[in-house]
Amino acid sequence: MPPTKRSVYKVLGTRPIRHDGLDKVTGRAIYGADVTAPGMVWGELLRSPHAHAEIVSINYRNALEMPGVLGVITHADFPRHDSEEMRRGATHIMADEKVLFKGHPVAAVAATSRNIAIEAMKHIQVEYKILPAVMNVADSMKPDAPLLHPTLECDHFGEIVIGSNIASHIAEGIGDIDAGFAKSDLVVELTTTSQMVHQGYVEPHNATALWDESGRLTISSSTQGMFGIRTQVAAMLAVPESRVRVNAVEIGGGFGGKTLSYLPTVAALLSRAVHRPVKMVMDRPAVFEGTGPASGSEVTAKIGVTNDGKLISAHVEMTLEAGAYPGSAIIWAVPSSFAAYDIPNARADGYDVLVNRPKTNAYRAPGLPQVAFAVEQAIDEICDRMSWDKIDFRIKNSSREGTQRVNGPRFGRIGFVETLEAARSTDHWASPKPVSDNRWMRGRGLGVGYAPHSGGLASAALALNKDGTVSLTEGSQDIGGTRASVSMQVAEVLGIDAHSVIPVIPDTDGIGYTDVTAGSRVTNVMGVAAYLAANELVEKLKARAAVVLDSESDAVEFEDGVFSVTGQSANSIPFVELAGRMDETGGPVTSTGSIDHQGDTNGYGVHICDIEIDRETGKTNVIRYTALQDVGQAAHPSYAEGQVQGGAVQGIGWALNEEYVYDADGRMENPSFLDYRMPISMDLPMIEAILVEVPNPLHPFGIRGAAEVPIVPPLGAVPNAIADATGHRFLEAPIKPSVILRWLLEDKPE
């Protein structure tokens, strides 16, 4: 699949209205909370009020006797698993002997109404024996810290350790960092901390499940991956995958957080108990306390540079909160910590550390914003100390095709240099930096970010309609506009317009297996599956054209939406007309495409941020923001820009405002959107998104993913702007008004 030249595209790069747009703006799209089923009842979870406690007993007799209460389940209703990992997974969904975080489910009720179910919670008596909780990585790593999982087999750099809260310690490296630092003319080392943050999707988790008497389980749930839910639920409940049917209703945001099954398993067990469809919808506190936020972190970056401006050695040590169960962010972050830079001696160490908080999950590029908060400030500090231009220095040291990564492989064609060069050419970078005055301290920062993009499995199917439209069935849930971006690739192949492709996302029984919508993969990988299906459709239509044109399939060619006999351009029939003659030339024309995409695709972003800080309150306003990103070929530029803008906003929130605030007993104090401070449109200027297009050689149209990269650079750009404005490097995120105010009042040198 050699990349096709940009200039020939007719559909890609245009901005048609998304296929699902009208349904969504008019409120007609069906989300999980809209699902109903005949005989449906409500399920609710009773959650632990303690961060760490033994469950001594659960007595739900009184609850069961309440009118309208149909059933109660506890962990005892889960199947017994042989594997300790599966057993542990089941205790995450519903606690067994111990609760490990405030909000940990301990029982669930099914009742005829939601209010009855909520009321019934009060009549379940759970006796706890409270245990000391560890709420941060520093406490958790102490030798005498209370253990969350005393029997957990922890992987400490390949060695199995029992009796640790460090669930794993992994590392990757090339060269010799000590030798590198010895040769360095300047070494900057700094340690940052960041707090647990939530993806903050608007739609709470939900699930409606029916476990029928034949053992067949039907689930509707908001999820990033219906097949992933199928796999997880089937494994957890010990039923064959094909007995589980998952219908992925519309999703109101995910960002990585809707990849795990919290409610479907519980709703299924309740349904089995009460023989009715059971619906569950979380409230906002449950979302904050009971789902998978991003890890709080402690990251030390140590970077060495020579006087001639070459990065020569670097080490990053990241300690990431796992939450109450082992996490996976370090697996993503360790190999990618220095993916933006070409450094001959580099090493990344990652520690996944258990704390009595919710089990973390992906949030766009997992682990990478936390690392960028340290690394990009260290790079910035180097440039400041050496008075080097911050873009020129990065270009000089940037990863490019052939650069070796810390985990071994070399990069293919990437567009980081082009993105940096584009940043240098922006009006923003060229314009004068904002100037401080008596009320406002002002400054400008730059940060870069990287994310790897997932490959994996995808399936698509096409059916031609007589009016020249094509129905596209795809296995990927659409979160950010992929109905459009995948349909456009089909349209490009077939020479029709984007709205002549009708995208459909069926349930798991209606299409071949497809991996989760995550890892910036859908437009890229599902795009290839759809591209293959479209090409198969073209081949089948050549045979139909041959009937009409009185020729042979082999002699028919297809170009610009027209089938013609090779060498006889007048003997031709347009795609739409041939579709109208489908019946008479042999009946329906359908095709499928599937792929195991092994490609290593990489994305880079460069953000420029101007801020002003109120000297009286310490409040930071972002006053101008430009985000550049290499997206390969932009399938639908508006939606790629939307990804860049949305990611930037989330990164800004992470840097400036958002955090889980816990009290002394490990209870979250701000589990609502009133108190958990996400930036909204009124807080920010328009984010200017600039797409750079360096074609991805592993995609037929050169498309890369776009979704994860943009959350990373703000963790560099925003603090670097604050440092520029204040002359001080704030190393604790969020850099909230109180932090700046304290510095202004107490620490600022006069």
Add this chain to the structure above:
Amino acid sequence: MPPTKRSVYKVLGTRPIRHDGLDKVTGRAIYGADVTAPGMVWGELLRSPHAHAEIVSINYRNALEMPGVLGVITHADFPRHDSEEMRRGATHIMADEKVLFKGHPVAAVAATSRNIAIEAMKHIQVEYKILPAVMNVADSMKPDAPLLHPTLECDHFGEIVIGSNIASHIAEGIGDIDAGFAKSDLVVELTTTSQMVHQGYVEPHNATALWDESGRLTISSSTQGMFGIRTQVAAMLAVPESRVRVNAVEIGGGFGGKTLSYLPTVAALLSRAVHRPVKMVMDRPAVFEGTGPASGSEVTAKIGVTNDGKLISAHVEMTLEAGAYPGSAIIWAVPSSFAAYDIPNARADGYDVLVNRPKTNAYRAPGLPQVAFAVEQAIDEICDRMSWDKIDFRIKNSSREGTQRVNGPRFGRIGFVETLEAARSTDHWASPKPVSDNRWMRGRGLGVGYAPHSGGLASAALALNKDGTVSLTEGSQDIGGTRASVSMQVAEVLGIDAHSVIPVIPDTDGIGYTDVTAGSRVTNVMGVAAYLAANELVEKLKARAAVVLDSESDAVEFEDGVFSVTGQSANSIPFVELAGRMDETGGPVTSTGSIDHQGDTNGYGVHICDIEIDRETGKTNVIRYTALQDVGQAAHPSYAEGQVQGGAVQGIGWALNEEYVYDADGRMENPSFLDYRMPISMDLPMIEAILVEVPNPLHPFGIRGAAEVPIVPPLGAVPNAIADATGHRFLEAPIKPSVILRWLLEDKPE
């Protein structure tokens, strides 16, 4: 596709529980009446109380002002069509200048509840000018009869006639019937009449439609063909087919009557008017009066035979009620009137005659029961008069491979002789005839029947699951167990069991075009599409097996569910195991199959019926009934038997009890299941179904259709049994107790 030998089948011919069985017996299957949508409102139709009237005016102002009433539509809300046929079709759905039958829709209301909508009907004032109505074909064909459609272009044997109630007159013939009758030693001629009957499906018609602001129309409706509804609605509302999405919910019976769109178009127009999803569900009177029953008839059969027992000449003249709009039953019935017999001189004339009754629609084998009522009694009469054995005579004169039909073509391999021979061998035929006594007159009758089976278009898609199951997506609505019968064909190809295939029927956007579930076609035609998809899946899996077995695709063979390298039977991998290695060998495996089935498939049935008639009441009880039918290869014998039994019961009801009863003003007097007398299980003995399997050469497994044939023979067998019991030939159906009683009291010779 040469037929495979029966003995090798592992799945076909077995009786697994149907895939949708549990959902249906537990009430969980979603039918049209279960459909809900956010913001949904109710629609109801105001129907004409008159059989024939001009609409002078419609005033719905008062209705619109009622609280809860959101909108009213009339014919004026339909698009204007250029074609007179389309305009006439639109007036069928909602009357324009005239109402043509009692129950004809004249307006529709959308309201927030069903009761409000019903109440609103009372506040719509329609001023009618009543016209004389014609309620039967005899009156309708009179020269001075009131015309239903004064401008209709009637096709009278090829000539266009304006100003007739005979919508069309067609004929087919071979040989010279007059010469044939002249050479006959015995000519029997008789004229039968039968009454309009309804299919009597349990589930009323329904539709829920949303016409959104972008012009996209989404419809859920109980229908035999979601693509057919899409085509009809798109044409009627003048929108492109691809802007209409039809979701075929479960169907509670159809029998041909759920092929036309009554409610979807109206619900769509209401939705456009009120900007909400609109749901409509008929009540039983609306079903009887406002949908498409089978034609009442007057049929004259004249049959000549020689003394040596050969049929030599035959003529049938059928006059079928079209209802208020042109019908299509004669198109089916004319060429098939004598399809059971090899007669050198034969002709069938069909008259489609307009009357002020609902427009007729298909009911199993359209038109053929009415014809069989005459023809099979004439054949029976010949045998009675000549003292010939009724099976031997039919075998001697039966159609077989090579017999020429009245419309030209010759039969391929058919199984009529084998079915007659099987009937002769039954215990029923061999057992003594029931004997009359003082209370009961008893007798035995035999009748045969034929139905042609439709070919046409079908699409299927398959996706392999890792646990060795296969998801089957098919475009045919399942009425009689075709999820099972099609899945079994996939299972047969793949060497897995029937329940390892998971059948899914998506909406019209989710699969390639597929013709309606009618004409006994699904198990046959969709079976071929699924067979092709399964074979494509096998081919794709050979490539995967080659990876595992370290060989080449071309060298891999598949037999008995095992892939092996040719000549190395030990170097093999079973299907299920290979499915589990799908991911590592290249990712998802999917396939599609589609077909334009041109095959001419034919089915025959032979029924034997014992009855007893109460001399006091004239009531006829069926006391033993055996139904034999050639179904080719029975995919799932229980469901084929069920078709045979159900069809036989419907035919018995048609012969003995069912009829539309009209008062003098053309109003149906019995539009409920209390008064419209269908036989129920307590009325009948077990119908013994015997399947004869003469493989269909046009299907890879030899499958024929099964659904239509069995309604035809009862119209011969039951009256012939009554004639045997009474010595009198009753020529008016239904042969109800009052008819027999009148004969017993008034006409019976002492």
